[in-house]
Amino acid sequence: MTGVLGAIADDFTGATDVAIAFRRGGQRTLLFFGVPPETEVLPPHDVIVIALKSRAIPVADAVSSSLDALRWLRNRQTEQIYFKYCSTFDSTPRGNIGPVLDALSRALPHRGVVMTPSSPEHGRTQYQGHLFVGETLLAESPMRDHPATPMTDSQLPRLLRAQTDTPVALITHDVVRRGETAVREAVDGKTGYVLVDALTEDDLRLLGRVVVDSPLVAGAAGLAAGLAAARASATSLVTEARMPTGPAAVLSGSCSARTLEQVAVMTRLGRPAYRLDPVATPDPDTLAAGALVWYDSLTDVGAPLVYSSSSPSDLKRTQEELGVARSAGILEKATGLIAIGLAERGVGRLVAAGGETSGAIVTALGVRGGVIGAEAAPGVPWIHPLGDGHPALLLKSGNFGDPDLLATASGS
Numbered sequence: 001m002t003g004v005l006g007a008i009a010d011d012f013t014g015a016t017d018v019a020i021a022f023r024r025g026g027q028r029t030l031l032f033f034g035v036p037p038e039t040e041v042l043p044p045h046d047v048i049v050i051a052l053k054s055r056a057i058p059v060a061d062a063v064s065s066s067l068d069a070l071r072w073l074r075n076r077q078t079e080q081i082y083f084k085y086c087s088t089f090d091s092t093p094r095g096n097i098g099p100v101l102d103a104l105s106r107a108l109p110h111r112g113v114v115m116t117p118s119s120p121e122h123g124r125t126q127y128q129g130h131l132f133v134g135e136t137l138l139a140e141s142p143m144r145d146h147p148a149t150p151m152t153d154s155q156l157p158r159l160l161r162a163q164t165d166t167p168v169a170l171i172t173h174d175v176v177r178r179g180e181t182a183v184r185e186a187v188d189g190k191t192g193y194v195l196v197d198a199l200t201e202d203d204l205r206l207l208g209r210v211v212v213d214s215p216l217v218a219g220a221a222g223l224a225a226g227l228a229a230a231r232a233s234a235t236s237l238v239t240e241a242r243m244p245t246g247p248a249a250v251l252s253g254s255c256s257a258r259t260l261e262q263v264a265v266m267t268r269l270g271r272p273a274y275r276l277d278p279v280a281t282p283d284p285d286t287l288a289a290g291a292l293v294w295y296d297s298l299t300d301v302g303a304p305l306v307y308s309s310s311s312p313s314d315l316k317r318t319q320e321e322l323g324v325a326r327s328a329g330i331l332e333k334a335t336g337l338i339a340i341g342l343a344e345r346g347v348g349r350l351v352a353a354g355g356e357t358s359g360a361i362v363t364a365l366g367v368r369g370g371v372i373g374a375e376a377a378p379g380v381p382w383i384h385p386l387g388d389g390h391p392a393l394l395l396k397s398g399n400f401g402d403p404d405l406l407a408t409a410s411g412s
């Protein structure tokens with residue numbers, strides 16, 4: 001298929017991850033945060049990614065925002081839709097992956113919707129229907145302690161079946177090993193959702209060829225890269241490889257194990273750090289004002305860090321005290337206000353750690369889209385926002401990047 005592909009991503013870091021996967025594959029890729037207005041004028045493109053914040057919101061809201069995105073994309077003559085969910089399948093038994101897939105596949109009916117969260121570049125693989133994070137099963141990885149979507153099962157068909165009444169089938173790796181024709185035949189014999197094992201980029205390229213003409217495909221950045229490879233290569237890229245400049249700051253709301261390491265590196269390097277404590281200050285305006293007063297008091301000592309990232313035990317205490325949704329709501333509102341304050345103070349490079357956190361920041365700043373720039377780490381590109389006056393943004397998924405990423409990305 002050579003027509004336009006529309007991707008709907010369920011969070012903002014996921015959107016940048018999938019956008020860079022398409023761009024690396026030679027596709028001219030546009031990225032929008034939220035559904036753009038109908039009047040949006042688009043430069044030449046092969047792929048349009050719409051970032052939603054639909055991963056952890058109520059099911060009905062996730063479905064309706066995904067359908068809004070689908071409507072907008074279909075008005076832009078997209079011929080194929082890619083639903084991007086997390087490579088660690090972040091969801092709960094209520095959703096939102098199953099219900100969003102149900103809504104999208106009702107609007108784009110066809111026999112089997114092929115999918116896999118496998119993303120070997122990020123260490124995620126699917127084998128015998130089980131999702132691995134590196135050498136570890138998902139449910140034994142740090143994702144079991146995630147603040148909003150703790151993942152305590154690794155078996156993907158079971159995880160998805162809990163979220164939908166649509167049949168869920170599995171194609172195991174022995175079929176994938178037999179090659180493209182065997183996979184095509186296996187997919188043709190299935191209805192509903194078809195999870196396909198994939199261990200390598202080669203497996204995903206094979207799968208990309210199998211789904212190149214499917215109206216609806218789902219997965220993480222790995223299958224998107226496979227699909228990009230299977231689509232006709234574009235001639236010119238929408239790209240901005242220039243590294244952003246200007247004062248930097250880091251805002252971290254991710255409690256993922258990798259982010260905790262990255263925060264520890266920042267403090268070990270002596271970067272000024274301010275911890276947001278929603279129990280001590282549950283009013284988001286006051287919490288944000290305190291952080292900005294602290295920022296104003298800094299002398300020139302390197303890019304600062306404002307964070308709420310906490311160990312699983314501290315996180316548990318906060319959530320028991322305030323509730324999961326309330327503590328996240330306070331922190332996300334405060335973080336958005338801090339981002340606005342930092343932009344007003346001339347911060348030109350804002351590094352955000354965490355998908356939900358990034359969503360809150362981008363929404364608060366009113367950034368409607370951006371041009372994808374140089375990658376600071378695999379799957380983590382700088383975004384040069386559309387419109388004037390916004391800092392360049394690095395939206396880092398909780399689990400991505402080397403331990404020194406936050407420090408290097410915000411370095412001089």
Ligand SMILES: Nc1ncnc2c1ncn2[C@@H]1O[C@H](COP(=O)(O)OP(=O)(O)O)[C@@H](O)[C@H]1O
Nearest residue numbers: 147253254256308318327328354355356357398
């Ligand atoms: N100290 C804390 N107490 C309670 N919730 C927190 C704390 N710090 C962060 N959170 C919330 O945890 C969630 C982290 O999710 P997210 O930003 O998507 O990170 P990740 O990319 O690691 O999943 C956010 O909703 C954030 O507001």
Ligand SMILES: O=C(O)[C@@H](O)C(=O)COP(=O)(O)O
Nearest residue numbers: 013014017086087355397398
């Ligand atoms: O697929 C992935 O792992 C990422 O693109 C992603 O969605 C990460 O989400 P967060 O960990 O919530 O940032």
